[in-house]
Amino acid sequence: MRIAKRIKNLSPYLFVGITKKIAEKKAKGEEVISFGIGDPDIPTPPHIIERLCQAAHDPSNHRYPESDSLPQLRQAVAEWYERRFGISFSPDTEVLPLIGAKEGIAHAAFCFIDPGDIALVPDPGYPVYSVGTMLAGGEPYYMPLIKKNNFLPDLDSIPTHVLKRANLLWLNYPNNPTGAVADLNFFNKAVKFAQQNGLAICHDGPYTEVAYDGYQPVSFMQADGAREIGIEFHSLSKSYNMTGWRIGMVVGNPIMIDALKTAKSNLDSGIPQAIQYAAIEALTGPQDCIQEHNITYQRRRDLIVNVLNNIGLEAESPKASLYIWAKIPEGYTSASFSNSLLEEIGVVVTPGAGYGKNGEGYVRLSLTIPDKELEKGLAKLAKWRNTRRPKTGL
């Protein structure tokens, strides 16, 4: 038996290694507190679960779903975008529900990348942009996201020979892992850049609803001309605490949406219909849960940022997203720092280098940690700093 090179040469997904280490520690009876994965700890709101249960009892939802989903779901997505961002989409040609944004992002590579093509991807970035590109036989070109540029890519610095082979530009704001945000000026500039260089843009925006201090992130689709060259991935995972149900959507350019529809109808058999009804309820029902969750995350954000700065990790308060991007002390790599915390105090943070070369020097902490554990984790970090003071000079 031979495993294909495209899989053999692929590293396991970032969180697989971290989850394994946590399981090993827990099996030894050790306490582990995780600021790792961005997976909301607050349950899915009850009205959404109620609708899911009702729909699960209906036998008409026990059969294969249509691969482009229920028309009512596509309509609900279009109405949500209209209400939230003031943009209208045709539910028939410009909206496609997904089995989570991750599924659509991975399949997008097969739609827009031929072998030898380049996809421009953020570094640090959500790993699926580059992995999808490689699985499709393409090559990622990593655009550094650095603090000096507010973690926005410097599009003008991309070399001409790269642009000649590039077909796709990936963007993601509010950003994972840096927590950075982008405004419409940046998106307008990105659309112009794509038009000048014959690129399509895939914007990934699952965190537009997770925002603090009254800040309201924009949608890439609000940029002038975005619909002519781009699409936006979105998700119910983070807005409605539905990571476990696997449901997301993509909206925008009808030719790009149609390409994804073709890929998906050949490769998957759609989203379980009961989950589609739950998604309709989420998008059209009461929206108070979003604000309630954000109040909780904001409180956690402030607690974490305060402790991190006190123990010598430079961290700014993100305006949006579920993540704090913290600069680690001198003398560590992001991996050695994360390992030290895990081994010495049983606290998990994600090493920045896992998101790309430019993530080195940082760790990411997620706000999706229950309050009690958060308190314990922060107390452990503060204590760790005291034991470390002589060695690190912190």
Ligand SMILES: Cc1ncc(COP(=O)(O)O)c(C=O)c1O
């Ligand atoms: C930037 C980004 N895009 C997409 C996803 C995946 O979302 P979904 O749960 O809808 O697959 C995540 C999940 O963490 C993410 O951080």
